[in-house]
Amino acid sequence: DARVTQTPRHKVTEMGQEVTMRCQPILGHNTVFWYRQTMMQGLELLAYFRNRAPLDDSGMPKDRFSAEMPDATLATLKIQPSEPRDSAVYFCASGLSWYEQYFGPGTRLTVT
């Protein structure tokens, strides 16, 4: 039963610290998405990749967020420096085609 994995599942950090979230897409999936979920904004797309190349990161605050895919088995989302307003659940999703996305369990980030 192939699944998207995300680490860490929970992260508590202080304002100003760097946060790195990792995602392992399902083997063979060539499209990876990063989402952020908050009570206020709901679920928002931050960025997505196809064949490891970033296709759209317009939903991401450019000054502090960065997303990369060093290889086909790893996607990373970094926040530097982190702020309390970044507290949210961050989801990674992967897919073989553009219309079906398999979500990971999420990383719950708390910035104090």
Add this chain to the structure above:
Amino acid sequence: AQTVTQSQPEMSVQEAETVTLSCTYDTSESDYYLFWYKQPPSRQMILVIRQEAYKQQNATENRFSVNFQKAAKSFSLKISDSQLGDAAMYFCAYRQGSGNTGKLIFGQGTTLQVKP
């Protein structure tokens, strides 16, 4: 811009009964896809059902079915024979059919409570 609206923040249903969750969307596109996702307390998002806009037949997956009204831009989810495990937040989502973009636009979600 496309929008997705779920007007019911919370719904409840008795176990074994049927419940319908509402979703409306706004788009000028004719080619698109619609989805229902389930998010249980574990927070993982699980695809429940999807519908291609060009198909007139409503999608069905076991106890889950949709009522897709393209002209009215409505996409409701019906859960039959509700089970305790169906309790979760349900999200309606839209994806444009043309182009290479894979963006899903989500509604605000409906929390479903299942009463034993």
